[in-house]
Amino acid sequence: MRTHSWLFPLILVAFVGCSKSGSEGSAPGAVTLLNVSYDPTRELYVDVNAAFSKHWEATHQQKVSIKQSHGGSGKQARAVIDGLDADVVTLALAYDVDMLHDKASLIPDGWQKRLANNSAPYTSTIVFVVRKGNPKGIRDWDDLVRDGVAVITPNPKTSGGARWNYLAAWGHALRKPGGTEQSARAFVDSLFRHVPVLDSGARGATTTFAERGLGDVLIAWENEAFLLTDEVGKERFEIVVPSSSIVAEPPVTVVDRNVDKRGTRAVAEAYLQFLYSEEGQRLVAKHHYRPRSEEVARKEGARFPKLTLFTIDEVFGGWRKAQSAHFDDGGVFDSIYVPQAR
Amino acid sequence: MATHARRHVLPGFKLSLGFTWTYVGLLVLIPLSSLFLKTFSLTWPQFWETVTAPRALAAYRLSFGASFAAALANVVFGLLVAWVLVRYRFPGRSFVESLVDLPFALPTAVAGLTLTTLFSSKGWYGQYLEALGFKVAYSSVGVAVALTFIGLPFVVRTVQPVLEDIDADVEEAAATLGATPTQTFTRVLFPAILPALLSGFTLAFARALGEYGSVVFISGNMPLRTEIVPLLIVTKLEQYDYAGATAIAVVMLVASFLLLLVVNVLQRWSHRRLEARPGA
Numbered sequence: 001m002r003t004h005s006w007l008f009p010l011i012l013v014a015f016v017g018c019s020k021s022g023s024e025g026s027a028p029g030a031v032t033l034l035n036v037s038y039d040p041t042r043e044l045y046v047d048v049n050a051a052f053s054k055h056w057e058a059t060h061q062q063k064v065s066i067k068q069s070h071g072g073s074g075k076q077a078r079a080v081i082d083g084l085d086a087d088v089v090t091l092a093l094a095y096d097v098d099m100l101h102d103k104a105s106l107i108p109d110g111w112q113k114r115l116a117n118n119s120a121p122y123t124s125t126i127v128f129v130v131r132k133g134n135p136k137g138i139r140d141w142d143d144l145v146r147d148g149v150a151v152i153t154p155n156p157k158t159s160g161g162a163r164w165n166y167l168a169a170w171g172h173a174l175r176k177p178g179g180t181e182q183s184a185r186a187f188v189d190s191l192f193r194h195v196p197v198l199d200s201g202a203r204g205a206t207t208t209f210a211e212r213g214l215g216d217v218l219i220a221w222e223n224e225a226f227l228l229t230d231e232v233g234k235e236r237f238e239i240v241v242p243s244s245s246i247v248a249e250p251p252v253t254v255v256d257r258n259v260d261k262r263g264t265r266a267v268a269e270a271y272l273q274f275l276y277s278e279e280g281q282r283l284v285a286k287h288h289y290r291p292r293s294e295e296v297a298r299k300e301g302a303r304f305p306k307l308t309l310f311t312i313d314e315v316f317g318g319w320r321k322a323q324s325a326h327f328d329d330g331g332v333f334d335s336i337y338v339p340q341a342r
Numbered sequence: 343m344a345t346h347a348r349r350h351v352l353p354g355f356k357l358s359l360g361f362t363w364t365y366v367g368l369l370v371l372i373p374l375s376s377l378f379l380k381t382f383s384l385t386w387p388q389f390w391e392t393v394t395a396p397r398a399l400a401a402y403r404l405s406f407g408a409s410f411a412a413a414l415a416n417v418v419f420g421l422l423v424a425w426v427l428v429r430y431r432f433p434g435r436s437f438v439e440s441l442v443d444l445p446f447a448l449p450t451a452v453a454g455l456t457l458t459t460l461f462s463s464k465g466w467y468g469q470y471l472e473a474l475g476f477k478v479a480y481s482s483v484g485v486a487v488a489l490t491f492i493g494l495p496f497v498v499r500t501v502q503p504v505l506e507d508i509d510a511d512v513e514e515a516a517a518t519l520g521a522t523p524t525q526t527f528t529r530v531l532f533p534a535i536l537p538a539l540l541s542g543f544t545l546a547f548a549r550a551l552g553e554y555g556s557v558v559f560i561s562g563n564m565p566l567r568t569e570i571v572p573l574l575i576v577t578k579l580e581q582y583d584y585a586g587a588t589a590i591a592v593v594m595l596v597a598s599f600l601l602l603l604v605v606n607v608l609q610r611w612s613h614r615r616l617e618a619r620p621g622a
Contacts, residue, residue, distance in 0.1 A: 074580040099582050155563055157577045197480050197562040200573065204559065207455070212462040212479075328581055329395075337565050 030063040031267055036086035038073040038160070038250070039203060040224055044287040045090070051283060052274045056267065064267055072201055073160040080106065080255065087259050087268040090252040092160040094118070094312075095319035097251050106257045118313075120249035121275035122289035125309060126168035128240040129209065129218040129225045136216045140242045141172045144191055144217060151194045152215035154205040156327055161202035165219040166333070167322060168246040171315040175244065189336045210237070221248060222304070223288035230288075244308035246315075250289075377595065380588040392589045397565050398574060402593070404482055405571040409550035412489035413497075416546045417539055420497030427498070428505040442498050445491055454556030457488055461560065480562030485570060488556040493546030500542035504535050537613040544605040551598050 035045060049066040056064045069076065069084070073092035080086045081104045091097055100106040112119045130138050136149055144151050154162035166188065173179055173187035197214060199205040202224065209218040210228060217240070220228070229237045252272050259265040274280045281291040285300040297304070316322035326332045381389060392398065427439060445453065461468045461479040471478055478484045508531065516526040554572040561568040571594055578587035 072580075074582075078579065078582070103582060155577075157565075158563075158573070158580045198564055200558050200563055200576070208462075212459060213464040214462060323581075329578075329583070329586070334397075 030065065031264060033064065033066045033087040033264060033268055033271060034069065034085060035066055035088050035090055035271075036069045036076050036080055036084060037090040038076055038092040039070050039201070040221070040227070041090060041250075041287075042068065042070050044283065044289070047283045047287070048275065048280060051279055052271055055274060055279070056270065060267075062267075064271075066271070072158075074158075080104075085258050085262065086255050087262065087264050088252060088254050088272055090250065092248075092250050093163065093319060094249070094251045095323050096160060097253055098320060100253075100255065104257075106255050107253055108256065111253045112251060114253065115272060116276060117292050118249055119251045119253055121252060121272070121280065121292055122250065122284040123292070124222045124248045124250070124289050125245045125307070126165055126219060126242075126248060127222045127225050127245065128242065129220055129228055129237050130216065130240050132236050132238055134238055134240065138217050138240050141169060141187075141244075144169075144219075145187065145194060149194055149217065150196050150215040151191060151217055151219065152197065152199075152205050152209040153195055153219040154202050155198040155200055156333055158200040159202055159205075161221060161224075162205075163322075163327060164221070164246060164248045166326065167312060167316060169219075170326075171246050171310050172242065172244050174315060175310060185332060185336070188332075192336055222290070226288035226303075241305045241307050244310065247309045247311045249311070374595065377588050377591055381585060381592050383585045384589055388585075389589050392586045393593045397569065398571075398590055398593075400566040401569050401571045401574045401590075402597075404485060404568065405551060405594075406597070408482060408485040408489055408570075409547050409553075411486045412493050412550050413543050413547035415486075415490050416493045416497045417543050420494055420542060420546075421501055421535070421539060423494075424498045424501040424505055428502060429510075442495050444495075445493075446495050450492060450553060450555035451559070453491055454488055454559035457491060457556065458484070458560040461487065479560050480564075480568065482561075482568055484560040484562070485557055485568060488560045489550035489553060492553055492556055493550050496545035496549060497539070497542035500545065501535055501538045504538040508534055533612075533616050537609050537616065540605055540609040540612065544602055544609070547605075548598060548602055551594065 035049070037045060045066075045068050049068070053064050053066065056062060069079075069086070071079075073096045077089070077091060077096035077099050080089060080100060089097060089100065094112060097107070097111065101109055101111065115121070117123075128138060128144075130136070136143070136146075138144065138149070143149065153165045156162040156166045169191050170184045170188050174181070174184040176183075197205075197208055199208055202221070205218065206220065206224060206228060208214050210232060218225075218228075222239075225239045229239055252275065254265065254268045254272060256265075259268045275284065276292065278293065278296065281293040281296040285291045285296055285303075288303075290304050291297050291300065312319060312322060316325070324331065384392065423438075423442065427435065427442075458465075458479050460466050461471070461484060463469065463472045463477075463479070465479070468479055476483070478487060512530060513526055516530045517523075521529065552572065554570075554576070557570050558573055561570060561573075563569055563573055571590060575587045575590050578584075578590065
């Protein structure tokens with residue numbers, strides 16, 4: 001106990017010291033931005049940040065350094081709501097960004113209209129990864145519910161990526177000739193009966209499929225599928241592109257309350273605009289996201305296979321509606337999942 | 343005299359006590375009470391509905407059941423490990439000694455990933471267990487395995503010092519008085535280490551209840567079957583359902599506090615009984 005009487009002031013000093021050195025981080029004239037993003041964009045933004053810093057210094061004679069924060073999309077949004085000083089957020093789904101408005105009024109209601117293409121400078125889609133040679137002969141969504149096919153997808157309740165997977169499956173079944181709400185529900189229901197493990201996040205599901213060898217097919221974002229096949233094992237995995245899928249639009253926005261407080265609005269807005277520039281779009285394509293720029297897309301055309309794509313707005317009327325109908329407690333996912341386990 | 347002397351050992355008692363309350367208050371009481379405050383945004387029926395949903399009930403069953411099983415396994419095998427470490431000298435003893443502490447230091451997610459890799463159907467252990475008809479990874483057994491792993495040091499480290507305190511001559515004396523080895527163990531040794539075993543059990547149990555990292559990988563996270571309570575809380579948070587998440591957290595908190603209290607009382611009782619024993 002005696003030690004504490006001198007430890008306490010020491011701890012206080014340590015705390016004060018920490019907070020002080022934190023605020024002195026930036027040299028005069030320089031500016032720092034914090035980009036709060038989700039997991040698989042880490043490498044993309046390392047490249048984008050370097051390119052943007054160069055661009056901004058050349059045009060504005062000001063140094064800018066961009067800090068990155070990565071994690072699950074929902075968790076990242078919660079951190080910003082709880083006070084993480086993000087200048088910009090670049091998350092996996094619009095619903096998570098919506099919450100910055102709904103839960104903390106950090107951004108205005110119509111944020112998604114502020115930038116082109118629904119504020120999503122790049123897109124991706126949902127595809128399948130199968131083992132080399134495609135032993136189960138998986139070609140399209142309907143093959144996933146054949147007998148003896150095990151499907152790996154994370155839990156839509158905990159993973160934003162998994163929600164895209166689910167909605168892609170639902171949308172495909174709904175838009176099929178003769179598809180109805182009932183048939184879509186029945187399809188997704190039987191799809192989840194083929195799922196042996198519900199990982200809590202997309203990277204976990206990838207590990208389950210790739211490292212532990214579970215399942216015959218992994219439902220994944222296209223950019224993750226490219227990473228897995230190109231960079232981990234072309235001789236082990238193949239990408240199968242279904243006939244139709246959803247456009248996954250990871251949106252970006254400036255966090256108004258934070259940039260106004262920190263006086264970084266101009267540079268934060270320029271940073272997001274940069275993602276739409278030719279250079280930004282090239283980097284996006286390099287990291288396996290589909291660029292919005294038609295010119296860049298043309299050059300990269302061979303890498304991004306053509307398939308029928310639908311958007312969440314067309315089929316589900318936007319993220320908020322999709323979330324409350326399907327994933328909130330008492331939603332469709334619960335009613336699919338609960339009777340099964342009994 | 344003894345109390346008087348002790349008072350001198352702690353000069354500035356008031357300062358230390360004030361510090362203790364401030365410290366515990368800032369770090370434990372305020373965070374926990376804010377947890378309760380958050381649930382007040384729910385009405386009572388809403389709260390009840392959230393905490394008694396079938397999914398929540400299944401998760402409590404799994405979390406408490408698997409934690410209990412794991413703590414029990416650790417009591418049996420942890421005692422054995424502690425016994426061997428205390429009573430025998432063998433090559434590699436200090437190596438084993440440090441291995442025991444490893445689950446303390448290892449990030450639990452790493453442990454979870456490793457265990458899952460070993461126990462999945464293609465893994466080193468898993469392929470043989472599966473052939474024998476045991477499914478470990480992605481089942482409730484897997485959850486118990488992960489919880490056993492993280493709980494082991496608690497039992498070993500609480501029992502070990504007590505065992506060290508019991509001299510080998512106690513056993514010898516019992517033997518010379520005609521006790522069989524079984525009698526020596528049940529009548530002489532076991533009562534002495536029971537309080538330590540109980541607190542080891544409590545620590546391992548409490549630790550297992552809150553465990554998240556290692557379990558989410560090995561459990562398979564199937565709602566109603568292999569979903570632990572901490573994952574359910576995270577699920578609620580992912581849906582921005584702060585109140586729902588805290589409601590379940592509060593249930594866990596109250597339940598584990600009561601359990602800890604019961605075990606503490608039990609432990610004190612067994613300790614007192616031991617002290618009261620003539621000749622002990």
